Amino acid sequence: MQIGFIGLGSMGAAIATNLVKSGHDVHVFNRSPARAEPLRKAGATVAASPAQAAHSADVVFTMVADDAALASVTFGEAGIAAGLKPGALHISMSTIGVATAQDLTARHREAGFGFVSATVFGRPDAAAARKLFIMAAGADEHLKIAVPLLEQLGQSVGIVGADPSQANLVKLIGNFMLSVIIETLGEACGVAGKAGIDPMHLVELLTSTSFNAPPYKIYGALIASQRFQPAGFSLPLGQKDNRLMLAAADALGVPLPLASLVHDRFLAVRSRGIGAEHDWSAVALCALAEAGMEKQV
Amino acid sequence: MQIGFIGLGSMGAAIATNLVKSGHDVHVFNRSPARAEPLRKAGATVAASPAQAAHSADVVFTMVADDAALASVTFGEAGIAAGLKPGALHISMSTIGVATAQDLTARHREAGFGFVSATVFGRPDAAAARKLFIMAAGADEHLKIAVPLLEQLGQSVGIVGADPSQANLVKLIGNFMLSVIIETLGEACGVAGKAGIDPMHLVELLTSTSFNAPPYKIYGALIASQRFQPAGFSLPLGQKDNRLMLAAADALGVPLPLASLVHDRFLAVRSRGIGAEHDWSAVALCALAEAGMEKQV
Amino acid sequence: MQIGFIGLGSMGAAIATNLVKSGHDVHVFNRSPARAEPLRKAGATVAASPAQAAHSADVVFTMVADDAALASVTFGEAGIAAGLKPGALHISMSTIGVATAQDLTARHREAGFGFVSATVFGRPDAAAARKLFIMAAGADEHLKIAVPLLEQLGQSVGIVGADPSQANLVKLIGNFMLSVIIETLGEACGVAGKAGIDPMHLVELLTSTSFNAPPYKIYGALIASQRFQPAGFSLPLGQKDNRLMLAAADALGVPLPLASLVHDRFLAVRSRGIGAEHDWSAVALCALAEAGMEKQV
């Protein structure tokens, strides 16, 4: 199948590489061309623009940083909408806002393109190992094309619904739930530490019970040791997703007090100079500091 | 070993039965004597008072409803302190407050008794199947006696520290973390439902990713279906533990905004007439109602 | 002085009428022309567009519903920017967002127009009686023209600073503080009522002490009696201002937990079907309901 792929960050590059390995004819584009080189070596064709990558493709994937980048590579000058053939399918894998996804859906429908949102749970190493959990949403006729491709990229593909933006919402909900786990662990480690229980020991004890899910283990270790560098998922990206979740909930008329609390934590931790080089689990520093348990460095 | 066992609720009865099955000479007491009958049939001796159950025991277990019940069976008339022989060990398995545990520790030390807090994670069926996760804390000399016994009662025994109250704190932290999961699921199901995603489908999707821990599955199903009866763990008990957590954190000087939020949820849901017959996951009704997604019944 | 005036809602009409009465040559415009008739009778000239109202004016006032309306009457087709003469001054009195005000400032500077934000505290009757409290911000050279005019419109004119958006921020802070008073009164009336103290009596008692400011008296009476109709300031407008406050604080990097709480209250109360016909003090219904003290109607 001829495939266009726009966005070769660490996630995008891993996914595009897997598409090449699966035997597809992949035309890639990345804003900074250096990141396309490894793909060229792996067998992809490097395009000069999103439009060129989309040209004569059956399916174009996008995996870009945020809503603005997606709008730009889609509808900007030499964007994929300018190159895509009628009836072709756009699969958006980025973590973007619900309103942006709804807007894309409407504009693509009008232009005669298919559209599927396929959001991913997992980090770059999981992407490389085809271990992603993928959430897909779109019209049946589009899912029929998208799902077999997506199954080559992850360990499971969940069908969320017929409205592409629903897959974006589920992704935002997932990150919302992770952010609450981070805050929970910050508070738990703060109170335990104040009582003379080593936070790392607390995390080991609790994750040996029914709190044995990866987020508790991974973030528990980071928070208990207060080691927030290097960033696995950077704080500003986490903050962006928190804002997207609140915006989606606001539009739906749903209060999310937990997301509001985490929103305030993001702002407070950034006022302390914590930023892009830190993992988003650094929001737990607020709770640790309020407990008087912040490590002095 | 001669063992006293006070408190034959569903958890206590399952644990006491296992002690009998393991070959110990178990003397049981329960306030309402009817609940002692199955234990008698299983081979236990039924005592007329906590003091009698404790008399000539090497170890006395207590598994009672709350701090007041523990104070009563321990220091009340014909309490275990009145029957226990010097040097014997009291193992408290109840979910009680940190201050109560500290008080017990001091009074037992003064009276020449040993004291271990051994709190449990798991429901009655896990207790019956010796699948509990147990958190134990106390002086080394007392843990040396307690741990081998506790290992007969669960799948793991974590040693929290030398201060018995630390095991109580870890239990409260565990329930605090569960309560936050409940609130999280309430908010997540509310926003998903409002966007046209069946909450049960959301839970299935998310628990097939890294949110695959039992609390997300169990509470997710209850909350998505809004089925809060029968109570697995009743709402007033959950509310009691939330209050104990806040009291412990207050004494330690640690703010827990998440616990404060859940505290307010407990009060709000009770104002709606939800109570003792409901599972504590019914606190999620607040978030569901605020989303306009509460089921009309 | 020749003055343009755009926006003849209840506030705008009262202010424009006072400008006419003060002897200015006032050219008014309102989207629905019927509302301009009373002004014509009072002596104003009715213009066919914002541009026409601005044409040859020394100063153009705008008092419109929201950021979008202001953008439209300013930069839209036949907007004031299309009619204003170089060096003329735009005085914006609307409650708009800080970012919108910053954008207007930059565009007007570029186009050679002066710009002052002059936000108002007070209701239409206060506007009619020239009893408004006005907050003005802008460059000195523009304030020199604006302040004498504004002094004809209210009982005091506070100079906030040189950046027009600062007057918008102060207005949003004022409404934020009012919204917190509303929530406070909801919680206070809920807990008092539950204890058998008539909420109206509570309000009378407290506002006879140092809580003797108008907001406590006015909103206290509405909330204690749970009479939220007719709307003095409608709930959706209050919600809009809450969102503008949170957006401004987010851009500045400042968490406002109280505004986040009120944000969630707005969403929750709207899920209950409370809306445009209700006064924004109806957000207190959330606290009253959580106390089990909501009046059944």
Next chain:
Amino acid sequence: MQIGFIGLGSMGAAIATNLVKSGHDVHVFNRSPARAEPLRKAGATVAASPAQAAHSADVVFTMVADDAALASVTFGEAGIAAGLKPGALHISMSTIGVATAQDLTARHREAGFGFVSATVFGRPDAAAARKLFIMAAGADEHLKIAVPLLEQLGQSVGIVGADPSQANLVKLIGNFMLSVIIETLGEACGVAGKAGIDPMHLVELLTSTSFNAPPYKIYGALIASQRFQPAGFSLPLGQKDNRLMLAAADALGVPLPLASLVHDRFLAVRSRGIGAEHDWSAVALCALAEAGMEKQV
């Protein structure tokens, strides 16, 4: 009238002095006797115990630090209950918990004493100037005696209801409302400061509008200047009252999210080493720090 007066802190001493000046025969007691000397000079009789001060008194006032102190001077050894003659009246002016007031009411009724709670709004200088706002609650027959006396002590006496604890609740609600004003001002000054508006200027602007009540002026000046010493009302006392408010609301089944937030602020600010020498308005430091606007000292 013969009057006993227990508790000669700065409030109690001012009130007792006014009772002497009004011509009553006042028998005073204070734990540390040095504080009784000025009263002796003013014409009071100094008693050796609460019981002695109560002996043959028609009315005994208490104005002590907290619930424990009140219990001690009332029911402790040589407490007023041991000295009071049948039918005499106890007027409690302390800020105590609702449950303690209910307990006192029941025990006094049983013992044949009258009981009125008469809580006060105002600082020592207001007490000295007979400018207190007083809230009284109790049975009519007791209020008939208490109110004429109280009217000699303040500028107004509000009758809350027939249950003495209601006056205590109103006092706690008043302090709750003040604590919310403090948090509001902290957030407002933080966001204004970050936008380049001098917080003191913000306070002046806003208190010249309808936020012209004393709490906004007094706390606004302290918070804008971040001057929290000396303490007008010390932080631990404010924290105590916040806890009493939350306990009363919890017992009534009423969530108070604002009080929960302030509760967490108290704990957080104390973790920073702020304590007894600071005014309770120092809780605003949390919001100021989260805005990145805390003054470095």
